[in-house]
Amino acid sequence: MMSSGIGVFRAGVALLVMCGFSKSAEDALPELSPEQYFSTLQPGKASLAYFCQVGSPSNSVFLEELKEAVRPLQDHGISVSKVNCVQEEASRYCGKEEGLMKAYLFRGSILLREFPTDTLFDVDAIVAHVLFALLFNEVKYVTILEDLHNIENSLKGKANMIFSYVEAIGTPEHRAVMEAAFVYGTSYQFALTTEVALLEDIGSEDIGRAHLYFCHCELALDLTERCRRTLMEQPLTTLNIHIFVKTMKAPLLMEVAEDPQQVSTIHLQLGLPLVFIISQQATYEADRRTAEWVAWRLLGKAGVLLLSRDSMDMNIPQHANVAFRRAEKEVPVEFLSLNDADLIVSHVKNNMHIEEIQEDEDGDEEGPDLAIQDDEVAETVYRDRKRRLPLELTVELTQETFNSTVMTSDSIVFFYATWHAVSMAFLQSYIDVAIKLKGTSTILLTRINCADWSDVCTKQNVTAFPAVKLYKEGESPVSYAGMLGTKDLLKFIQINRISCPVNIASIQEAEKYLHGELYKDLFSFTSVSVLGLFSPAMISAKEHFREAGKQLRGSVVTGVYSEDDVWILSNKYGAPLPAMLLARPREGRIESVPLASTSMQDMAQILANAPLEAFPEIMVENLPAYLRLQRPLLILFSDGSINPQYRNIVLALMRQKQLDSFTPCWLNLKNTPVGRGILKAYFGFLPPLPQLLLVNLHSGGQVYAFPSSQSITEQNLRLWLRKLGSGLENPITTLSAQEWKPPLPAFDFLSMMDAPMSQPPTKKVLECMKEKGVQESAEQPQGAPLTTRRGPAEVLRIKHWNKSNWPKEAEESSQHHKEL
Amino acid sequence: MGPSGLLLALGLHLAVCSRPHRDYCVLGAGPAGLQMAALLQRAGRDYEVFERESVPGSFFTRYPRHRKLISINKRYTGKANSEFNLRHDWNSLLSDDPHLLFRHYSQAYFPDASDMVHYLGDFAKRLGLHVLYNTNITHVTLDKDPQAWNGHYFILTDQNGQAYRCSVLLVATGLSVPKLVDFPGSEHVEGYESVSVDPKDFVGQNVLILGRGNSAFETAENILGVTNFVHMLSRSRVRLSWATHYVGDVRAINNGLLDTYQLKSLDGLLESDLEYLALVKDSKGKFHITLKFFLEENNSSQSVDSIPLPEDDNDNFAMRVAYDRVIRCLGWKFDFSIFNQSLRLSSGTEFSKKYPLIRASYESKGSRGLFILGTASHSVDYRKSAGGFIHGFRYTVRAVHRLLEHRHHGIDWPSTEYPITQLTSSIIRRVNEASGLYQMFSVLADIILLKENATAFEYLEEFPMQMLAQLESLTGRTARHGLFIINMEYGKNFSGPEKDVFYYDRSVAHIEDAWRSNFLHPVIYYYRHLPTEQDMRFRPAQWPLPRPVAIHHIVEDFLTDWTAPVGHILPLRRFLENCLDTDLRSFYAESCFLFTLTRQKLPPFCQQGYLKMQGLSSTKSLWQHGVESRLLQDYTAMEDSSSRLGDHPSAPGSLTQTLDSNKEEL
DSSP states (O other): OHHHHHHHHHHHHHHHHHHHTTSOOOOOOOEEOHHHHHHHOOTTOEEEEEEEETTSOOOHHHHHHHHHHHHHHHHTTOEEEEEEEOTTOOOHHHHSSGGGGEEEEEETTEEEEEEEGGGOOSHHHHHHHHHHHHTTTTEEEOOSHHHHHHHHHHHTTTOOEEEEEOSSTTSHHHHHHHHHHHHHTTTSEEEEEOOHHHHHHTTOSOTTSOEEEEEEGGGOOSTTSOOEEEEOOSOOOHHHHHHHHHHHHSOSOEEEOSOTTTOOOHHHHTTOOEEEEEEOGGGHHHHHHHHHHHHHHHTTTOEEEEEESTTOOSOOOTTOOEEEEOSSTTSOOEEEOOSSHHHHHHHHHHHHHHHHHHHTTTTOOSOOOTTSOOOHHHHHHHHTTTSOOOGGGSEEOOHHHHHHHHHHSOEEEEEEOTTOHHHHHHHHHHHHHHHHHTTTOSSEEEEEETTTOHHHHHHTTOOSSSEEEEEOTTSOOEEOOSOBSHHHHHHHHHHTTSOSSEEOOSHHHHHHHHTTOTTGGGGGTOSOEEEEEOOTTOHHHHHHHHHHHHHTTTTSEEEEEOSTTHHHHHHHTTOOSSEEEEEETTTTEEEEEEOTTOOHHHHHHHHHHTTOOSSOBOOTTTHHHHHTTOOOEEEEEESSSOOHHHHHHHHHHHHTTTTTTSEEEEEETTTOTHHHHHHHHHHSSOOOSOEEEEEOTTTTOEEEEOOTTSOOOHHHHHHHHHHHHTTOSOOSEEOBOOOOOOSSOEEOHHHHHHSOTTSOOOOOEEOOOOOTTOOOOTTSOOSOTTOSOOOHHHHHHHHHHHTOOHHHHHHHHHHHTOOO | OOHHHHHHHHHHHHHHHTSOEEEEEEEOOSHHHHHHHHHHHHTTOOEEEEOSSSSTTTHHHHOSTTOBOOSOBOOOOSOOOHHHHGGGBSSOOOOSOTTOOGGGTOOOSSOBHHHHHHHHHHHHHHTTOOEETTOOEEEEEEEEOTTSTTSEEEEEEETTSOEEEEEEEEEOOOSOEEOOOOOTTGGGOEETTTSOOOGGGGTTOEEEEEOOSHHHHHHHHHHTTTSSEEEEEESSOOOBHHHHTOTTSBOGGGTHHHHHHHTTSSOEEEEOOGGGEEEEEOTTSOEEEEEHHHHHHSOTTSOGGGSOOHHHHOTTOTTOSOBSEEEEOOOEEOOOTTBOGGGOOOBOOGGGTTSBOBOTTSBBSSSTTEEEOGGGGGGGGTTTSSTTSHHHHHHHHHHHHHHHHHHHHOOOOOEEEEEGGGHHHHHHHHHHHOHHHHHTTTTEEEEEEEOGGGSEEEEEEEEEGGGGGGHHHHHSOOOOSOEEEEEEEOOTTTOOTTSOTTOTTOSOOOGGGGGGOOSSEEEEEEESSOOOHHHHHTOOTTOSSOOOSEEEEOOOOTTOOOOOIIIIIHHHHHHHHHHHTSOOOOOOHHHHHHHHHHBSSOOHHHHHTGGGTOOBOOOHHHHHHHHHTTSSOOGGGGHHHHHHHTTSSSOHHHHHHHHHHHHTTO
8 A cells, every 4th residue: 555655665764864865966857748757657656747838938946946856755755757748738737727837746647636836835845745745644634632632542552643833834844744754654643733822732832933742652551641742852853853753762761780981872873962870789769760750851862771880890989870971982971979860950951052052153153243232230221211310309519519518518429420330320229219318318418420520529539430428517528338229328328317436325325225225217227236335444445446336337336335334234244344235126135245455457347247147038238248257158048938947947056056167048039039040050940949058159169958858957957067067968069160251352453453454344353362371261262362263162152142141141151160 | 278279169169059949940931831830839849930021921922923822712512521621621721720721711712812821820820839030041051969869950040140950950941933044035034023913014015925834824814805915835735734633733713825825816825945945136125036046056246137037947937926025934943042062952853853852751862850841842742742732731741740750759650549340431431531631642641550460450641652661660650460551543544634534434433443433532552561662662653552462442433422331331341351351241239149159250340349248239120121131130030930840741849859868878
């Protein structure tokens, strides 16, 4: 029958497709008379014929495409001819007027289908249409989900299905699917749709492109069980489908007991890596389950094997549980220690990613567009330039008004330059402060544009923008040194309403001060107030304390009590004089710090660290303050408020001095959504929460994850920390130590100037100019200054940035640097 | 030794004591002398200005003869920035006193010269400058003394024989001697300095003017309407200021004669070398032009009428008509006469003979400690920049003062230190407002000295760029880690006396064509090491500086406003980044937070801002723009992708749990 007739050719076709598809076949299109043509028809053999009248204008574009289709159709055992009808000949294919515009597909002498030439618009369309017609029974066309389920149900327990969606009939993707169907049509059921709704129904994403799924219906033994589907992620080309189907045919999991370097599977031949899950007798069952799970996740992307450690005398590192072998012969097997199956998957995916990027470099002749803004501040300020800010809430100063204003009223002056993006971004926060303080502040909010009044700013010692200064009558101006944002600036302004330091007059007042009753409204901005205790004779210590307090003016509330009865407080809080009391009214805690022979700098340091909490919620604003402690961060990532139980565990461990070498903290993803970006960078995906991590930022950059299989208990945590201490734990990732390089090259004006003047201006780029001998990691652009030729590594870097999506880039490159 | 010897010694001693000593002596109370005096005064230095007349700026009491200054007095620019406004103020001197701006002294765009006299008088008075008026220094000599700052003192003697001893001599006497020509008959020529300025004296006359500069055109302009015709004769072709960008060439305000010449209204321009000419006065008192060698061929005793004239052989000789008057307007030269030979103050090369020979630091090549200021110092940038004019030399005088402050008082060249994150904006700020860079383009340049590892830099303003090789010794600053030089330049092939500067497509608008910019635009040079003397000497022709490692042109701007985020700032940042091999972008605190926890290294902006608890918060509206532009990521939206993961064939959550418990034993 017909299907067996085609089958004869199938075996050979696969090879041809593999080896010969890129050759542009310029085979001759046989030109026959109708008589000749019909005499050559063999039973069961398919042929495509285009009938046209001799002498009449022929469709030359179509003929060109048809000529190109000769070779690929012949590969599928289909002959192609042009049939020249002479006027008097009365073949029915010649006779019709519209016959001039049609091609006919015959099997033997039976007409299967006629095609208007405009449906056969190019070689892909010709091949796709012809094969689609011939494989009518083998490729089921479906339009609704029910059709698909019906086919699946009929196959369950018997066979597998290849289901694909193409945007239209006759596209290159359609051709690729039909060619695959031609080869594999007897092994698998094929289903095809052009309905995008159907694709949506089965939950596909990125529906803008063609899809191909392998549906593992053979495994579904029972009608209620759904067929597992594997999506092919590569673009739909004949070669990719072939590779994909081959990997589907390969066993899901193989067990080997030989050197991973010697193992050979179909995957390597197809250019895919191998993942070995290293197993031993004792854990065989569990390992096999892990391996199967990984194998499913990596199906079509890598081969997964279970490697038995017991039966081998080869040296697999003791800690390793996974081996990774790239398809390239020369790359040695990589031994990894991954304590999470997801990490195996992400490792493979990341390592494939590089190849993908490098692949599509070839076509990238065009350099990056240097004129695309990649500075987030400059770009956002520019995009926001047309929005009108309520600037009138602040007083604009000029050369004429500056001195008289700052001398007659307590004023905040905001120094900025209209062309300076960072200034303009901060100006928005400043205006927000003005809105918040509207009608309530005793301090005048002013601003001066240094682009206009440059010498006024210079006279105020402001040469870098933005700057904020507080001018108070009779005092030298105070420069603001906090975050360039609303919150900190508001705090600075509010705290500066009171004098610095506050002179406390009586014991009663001191108690009120320590309990947060004196400046109640300030405690929405600050959690701590500091009181220096000095006997009236301790003049120099008092003076140092005052100076230290002034240095931190606007960020810490400081007070001084130095009356004769100061000993009462000294006794009550166990603070031998001189001393300072750190009061946290919200926590109801008062600590004392002795100040005897403490230098002014040390006092300032103590004051600066006073607001630090024992187990803080880490946020964008406060991280730098905790980093100053130079200790690894022990961070609990929490989706929402922290479970009080965890807090108690950490506090308990702190009391036991277990956490002295760390900075324990937690992160609320609700308040700090960027934490998701951090987790993604650590894991490659978003892990389940809560996650307890140790991040060694200051030495080495290793990140360790508390095993998610264990519950966070005091005991487990203590054990984990002990293991960490003795180096028994492996980091889940190591943070990239990559330097920050120029995101894009610059115009190389020097070589443009060198070029003869007559040449039209050409766009050239200036590469990084590095001193010879100073070469960083292999990923960095190397030497060769001022050349326009770029090595692949450089192109790679440029390519990344060209996507103008730096956060993504940052993650990717940190993943590349994972030392697993 | 007899008593007479003792007496002699005593007498000598007295003579020495009777010479008052000054650390700094300034010759001349013109604009340059007063500018230097103001700077010395502010620095609290021991100085004296010597002025032979009774008022400052006496040159302007007489010149220009027709009283109209051609330096513009632009009173309105639409900008408040006083530094920027100096770019268009060609008459004011530099001071801290906002009242001492020339726009308060004249309403006219081209002000009257007496306003300048008034202004200079006020300048000296308001600042209380030490000027000895009516003191004409007639002789300057050297007195060797190893104790002296420069190994010698300058001894100045005035018209009364009074001597003064100076450690440093600053000569700001301008060009005071009219340039003369010597050819047969030159005695009949009237000089610009004395010729009548009353047009009535020229009614119906044929006038020949020798010279082609502004004084010649100014003279012609004045009499154009009443003469029969005016011819102008000079050695070389007329140079028009708007074609050469040199303010000393003929300015449009004076070029009325060009109009009438080109429109054939009898006036004309001729080119010939004055050296070959001769002037013959005929019996009617009219002047004929002839050639010197005609006179030499014949015996000079011959009568006037028999002297051969060029038109005898060549009947269409251009200057065949007889002239009623011949006026010499050939400019001035420096008065070398008062300087003793020991000072070895010599005149410049053939090209700039009227100027004394000096270095690019304005110090005489002959004697250390002798500086030439003001108009007389123009040999440094003759026909290039504005150093011969008030709006140029006020800056070069300041540069000299800064050099002196370092040399004699240990005060390093003023500089501001910034973190590297301010690099782009410090350059943008200066190119947009600096007047010294703008006026003294290609002479004074800003220098950025990088600190180790390029984490910070020092910014030095308006350094004489030709002295670059000596930068360290002249400024006291160190340049060990690379440097940028910020200069202003016209396009290399743009201007010239014979070029059409209005050609189509003359302006350049594309960033990548910035190097072809024709109009004044900022150019930044990058060197890894300070260029040496040799590098400076063998620099490429037409280049103001040696070939740098990299160069950047900020594309010319019609408004000279170089603040466009993508057109000006972004390409500059890319250039600086690639020179320093770092990332100079600015980031919001949230981005820095992410980098801090996911990378071991931070970009400079995060390191110097965020880590020092000065991160930049974004506002809601900015953040939204950031997400739209895809430069910022919306992390709250990342939740979706995590739930997507759950759709996979097997739920990863449960599986991970079991896997991990297995892993323990692996």
